[in-house]
Amino acid sequence: MRQLAWRLGQSILLLVGVSLCSFVLLSAAPGNFFDELKLNPQISSATVSALQAQYGANRPLPERYARWVASIVRGDWGYSLSYHSPVGGLVWQRARNTLLLTTFAVLLAWMVALPWGIAEALHKGGWIDRTGEVILALLLAMPDVLLALLLLLLAARTGWFPTGGMSSTDAAELSAAAKAWDLARHLFLPATALALTTMPILARHVRSAMVGVLDAPFLTAARGHGIPKFRLLSRYALPVALNSLISLFGFSVGSLLSISLLVEIILSWPGLGPLVVEAVLARDIYVVVAATMFSAACLIVGNLLADVLLYCTDPRIRPVHS
Amino acid sequence: MNARASTKVFVTLFIAMHLIVILPGFFSTQGYAEQSRDVPFAPPTRLHFVLADGQFSLRPFVYGWDRAALDTGTYEIDRSQIYPLRFFTTGSPYTVVKGWVATTHLLGAEKPGRLFLFGTDDFGRDEFSRMLYGGRISILAGWIGAAIALFTGGIVGLISGYSGRWVDSVTMRLVELFMALPWLYLLFAVRAILPLRIETTDTFILLIAVVGIIGWARPARLVRSMVLSAKERNFVLASRAMGASHFHILRKHILPQVSGLLLTMAAYLIPQFILAEVTLSFLGLGIGEPVPSWGTLLAELQKYNVLVNYWWMYAPGVALVALFLIYHWASTTIQQKVEVPIA
Numbered sequence: 034m035r036q037l038a039w040r041l042g043q044s045i046l047l048l049v050g051v052s053l054c055s056f057v058l059l060s061a062a063p064g065n066f067f068d069e070l071k072l073n074p075q076i077s078s079a080t081v082s083a084l085q086a087q088y089g090a091n092r093p094l095p096e097r098y099a100r101w102v103a104s105i106v107r108g109d110w111g112y113s114l115s116y117h118s119p120v121g122g123l124v125w126q127r128a129r130n131t132l133l134l135t136t137f138a139v140l141l142a143w144m145v146a147l148p149w150g151i152a153e154a155l156h157k158g159g160w161i162d163r164t165g166e167v168i169l170a171l172l173l174a175m176p177d178v179l180l181a182l183l184l185l186l187l188a189a190r191t192g193w194f195p196t197g198g199m200s201s202t203d204a205a206e207l208s209a210a211a212k213a214w215d216l217a218r219h220l221f222l223p224a225t226a227l228a229l230t231t232m233p234i235l236a237r238h239v240r241s242a243m244v245g246v247l248d249a250p251f252l253t254a255a256r257g258h259g260i261p262k263f264r265l266l267s268r269y270a271l272p273v274a275l276n277s278l279i280s281l282f283g284f285s286v287g288s289l290l291s292i293s294l295l296v297e298i299i300l301s302w303p304g305l306g307p308l309v310v311e312a313v314l315a316r317d318i319y320v321v322v323a324a325t326m327f328s329a330a331c332l333i334v335g336n337l338l339a340d341v342l343l344y345c346t347d348p349r350i351r352p353v354h355s
Numbered sequence: 356m357n358a359r360a361s362t363k364v365f366v367t368l369f370i371a372m373h374l375i376v377i378l379p380g381f382f383s384t385q386g387y388a389e390q391s392r393d394v395p396f397a398p399p400t401r402l403h404f405v406l407a408d409g410q411f412s413l414r415p416f417v418y419g420w421d422r423a424a425l426d427t428g429t430y431e432i433d434r435s436q437i438y439p440l441r442f443f444t445t446g447s448p449y450t451v452v453k454g455w456v457a458t459t460h461l462l463g464a465e466k467p468g469r470l471f472l473f474g475t476d477d478f479g480r481d482e483f484s485r486m487l488y489g490g491r492i493s494i495l496a497g498w499i500g501a502a503i504a505l506f507t508g509g510i511v512g513l514i515s516g517y518s519g520r521w522v523d524s525v526t527m528r529l530v531e532l533f534m535a536l537p538w539l540y541l542l543f544a545v546r547a548i549l550p551l552r553i554e555t556t557d558t559f560i561l562l563i564a565v566v567g568i569i570g571w572a573r574p575a576r577l578v579r580s581m582v583l584s585a586k587e588r589n590f591v592l593a594s595r596a597m598g599a600s601h602f603h604i605l606r607k608h609i610l611p612q613v614s615g616l617l618l619t620m621a622a623y624l625i626p627q628f629i630l631a632e633v634t635l636s637f638l639g640l641g642i643g644e645p646v647p648s649w650g651t652l653l654a655e656l657q658k659y660n661v662l663v664n665y666w667w668m669y670a671p672g673v674a675l676v677a678l679f680l681i682y683h684w685a686s687t688t689i690q691q692k693v694e695v696p697i698a
Binding site for chain 2: 047050051054055058059170171173174175176178179182185186189190287288290291292294295298299309310313314321324325328329332333
């Protein structure tokens with residue numbers, strides 16, 4: 034427990050660091066939201082400077098950061114200048130969609146990667162292993178941009194899947210079950226794109242972890258006792274291989290958030306991705322900072338979750354109770 | 356295919372791909388901004404070998420398009436006139452290095468025939484030539500980005516691992532901070548430092564330099580962990596006991612031990628930075644028109660009619676996959692040779 038508290042404290046410090054880092058980087062950028070306003074001939078320069086004063090944009094950087102932190106503590110994430118709405122609600126609404134997408138993608142990726150890696154490990158050196166490796170190498174070499182575009186082409190050509198968005202236009206009138214089905218249909222393509230980009234890495238790790246375990250003497254002994262193959266795998270081999278896979282789970286959550294940004298833009302999923310890019314283009318700094326904070330928090334939570342899971346599954350990590 | 360033969364194939368491909376993008380002007384059939392407005396989205400020009408009278412011609416030739424059909428927007432070949440292909444033809448001028456302008460192209464059709472190996476885009480620009488020029492930008496971005504990341508990461512890792520104590524803990528916390536940021540968000544944050552519109556190749560290189568800096572954390576951590584064990588080796592301790600300076604030890608004893616790791620990292624990082632450039636350009640945050648990069652070329656596919664109708668516009672994507680396969684192969688091969696862990 035103490036270990037966990039220590040890790041938690043470390044994570045919070047890390048988040049503070051992330052916020053400071055992104056704040057400074059974005060403030061160092063030439064031009065801000067008001068410079069864009071000044072270019073608009075319909076807005077007088079007096080209005081712009083009044084707005085600047087109102088939002089405190091002309092104060093020095095440390096003061097702005099301090100005010101920002103103070104407002105975060107109060108639960109206020111700032112105000113988006115280009116969307117004219119509070120950042121908290123704006124980001125959270127999009128972040129929910131991103132979370133939904135990445136959760137599905139993580140599940141999907143693991144559901145494919147686990148059997149894939151195990152099958153390869155069982156037939157090490159055989160044709161299953163070799164063809165599997167070739168497919169993985171191809172997928173690994175496929176940039177996520179291209180993968181998302183190809184899936185989009187599939188949707189456009191066949192019409193099996195909607196080509197974007199999260200729900201059909203008539204979704205409001207549908208029954209609950211039909212709504213869920215509609216959502217699943219919209220979710221399928223982006224989730225597949227995401228899953229396919231991480232699956233190869235996961236499958237390779239599963240394979241190498243399983244290969245290490247399958248050669249272990251205790252497994253040969255278990256096999257000698259005549260334990261059936263499925264039970265051998267699920268009860269004897271997998272729990273041992275699980276250790277390295279759990280840390281990988283934390284990693285897969287974090288990396289998916291980055292990739293989802295691109296996939297969301299290409300497949301027009303209304304998540305954080307499109308919002309962040311628009312915010313960067315509009316110099317809407319608080320939106321970018323909030324989104325970065327959210328994604329960093331997700332990454333940290335993913336790693337924490339992996340640690341807790343490890344603690345639960347591996348007795349060697351637990352401190353000895355005296 | 357045995358291991359030796361496949362090594363030969365891969366090395367040849369590696370060199371060929373890089374040679375082509377170092378000299379895009381020579382291998383391309385025209386300049387990247389040259390427009391033929393009368394033939395937008397022309398399909399790839401087919402090479403023919405059989406003449407109209409059924410005779411076989413060893414020299415491939417191409418046909419022109421039927422004028423009347425072009426006016427209605429369809430592409431039908433006009434068999435009345437053939438244009439043989441020629442090697443080392445004189446075509447539009449290009450700059451090899453600053454100040455050296457050449458006009459010789461590897462391949463071209465006899466004038467006034469036109470050769471679009473991979474078809475054209477919406478302005479009638481030759482997709483093949485644009486892909487070669489785009490490859491120059493993208494691959495250059497990968498190399499420069501990786502070099503900067505390795506240089507800064509390597510130095511930080513060396514110093515942090517070698518000096519230990521508080522320097523080490525401070526840099527490692529900083530590394531953790533950078534690794535906690537999802538890289539695409541980090542990329543956007545760093546990208547925001549530079550002005551939105553990037554006009555020339557020079558500013559673009561500046562952009563890539565900035566992008567390269569974000570990649571320092573991972574190499575720094577790996578180099579540090581290797582230095583930690585390397586500095587405890589007996590010959591290093593002996594050198595220290597004989598009064599060698601820290602700089603001498605770092606350069607002569609530690610650096611050779613981590614050079615294998617650096618090489619593996621390079622093969623691993625270059626594709627990553629190529630991807631970073633492609634991503635930025637794809638989203639319109641990278642290099643501006645008319646200079647092509649694989650990212651801006653792929654961005655064309657975001658238009659629905661291009662995505663569905665013009666398959667030749669996928670050519671840069673195919674090139675990317677091929678290049679990444681080669682780099683993956685290179686990194687695993689080097690890794691096996693120098694036996695370093697990479698994660």
